[in-house]
Amino acid sequence: MAQSTIGIVTTAAPYRADKGEQGPGATYNGAAKFFSVYSDSTASEPQLCISHIAYDRAHTTAQDQGSYFPLKALKALLAAGKIKKIAPRFHGLPTNRSQKMTIEVDCAELVCRCREDAMDAVLLVPNCPVCHQSVSLAARALEEAGISAVIMGCTRDIVEHVGVPRLLFNNFPLGNSAGLPNDPDSQIRIASLALDLLENANKPRTTEQSPYRWNGAGNWQRDYSNAAILSKEEIAQRREEFDRVKLDVRRARAAE
Numbered sequence: 683m684a685q686s687t688i689g690i691v692t693t694a695a696p697y698r699a700d701k702g703e704q705g706p707g708a709t710y711n712g713a714a715k716f717f718s719v720y721s722d723s724t725a726s727e728p729q730l731c732i733s734h735i736a737y738d739r740a741h742t743t744a745q746d747q748g749s750y751f752p753l754k755a756l757k758a759l760l761a762a763g764k765i766k767k768i769a770p771r772f773h774g775l776p777t778n779r780s781q782k783m784t785i786e787v788d789c790a791e792l793v794c795r796c797r798e799d800a801m802d803a804v805l806l807v808p809n810c811p812v813c814h815q816s817v818s819l820a821a822r823a824l825e826e827a828g829i830s831a832v833i834m835g836c837t838r839d840i841v842e843h844v845g846v847p848r849l850l851f852n853n854f855p856l857g858n859s860a861g862l863p864n865d866p867d868s869q870i871r872i873a874s875l876a877l878d879l880l881e882n883a884n885k886p887r888t889t890e891q892s893p894y895r896w897n898g899a900g901n902w903q904r905d906y907s908n909a910a911i912l913s914k915e916e917i918a919q920r921r922e923e924f925d926r927v928k929l930d931v932r933r934a935r936a937a938e
């Protein structure tokens with residue numbers, strides 16, 4: 683690791699003032715989605731949001747960007763000599779809900795950009811269930827291209843089902859793949875564990891679990907997307923909200 687250039691791939695979206703509420707605690711915002719790979723500088727901390735995806739809004743609020751985007755943690759590890767260099771850009775991977783689109787278009791573009799940045803290895807950080815599938819496909823593509831990949835994720839079953847080179851599993855509510863919110867020490871340590879996994883894993887499909895425990899309510903695993911605990915009225919309301927979001931997504935895609 684001390685001789686390597688490390689990059690970041692995220693499913694978070696750049697904040698866009700014309701796309702409605704995107705900050706901490708925002709409701710699902712389909713208008714804020716992006717549909718193609720984007721890149722931005724790692725020289726300064728960007729403003730990224732996850733309002734466009736289905737993270738666990740009941741048990742976390744996305745108030746701390748460090749819990750889903752590990753640039754500050756990576757810079758701390760750079761200062762400590764853990765790595766040689768941070769790639770000049772990070773890259774955003776869309777969740778287009780199509781394996782064909784993800785593999786043939788998005789992953790191909792992502793590999794091209796990571797090669798341009800001379801990355802030796804990449805930390806991939808998803809936020810929702812579909813994000814975890816998308817970055818898993820991307821990890822496979824990067825590894826095939828000779829760029830080592832490790833996922834920092836919160837849904838072990840999805841990632842292991844796809845089959846990836848390396849997974850650092852954080853058993854937290856979705857939206858916190860890079861560490862506990864408002865706990866920079868945990869974020870630095872978790873990023874360090876991901877780098878250790880890159881360096882030391884000796885076989886494909888290696889999963890390690892971070893030692894950290896969620897510091898909030900303990901019923902988050904039961905609650906997430908669990909229709910069994912909802913009334914018929916709540917299910918109908920959520921279906922109506924979801925239909926509105928789908929319309930927003932179609933409008934956003936058409937506008938791009």
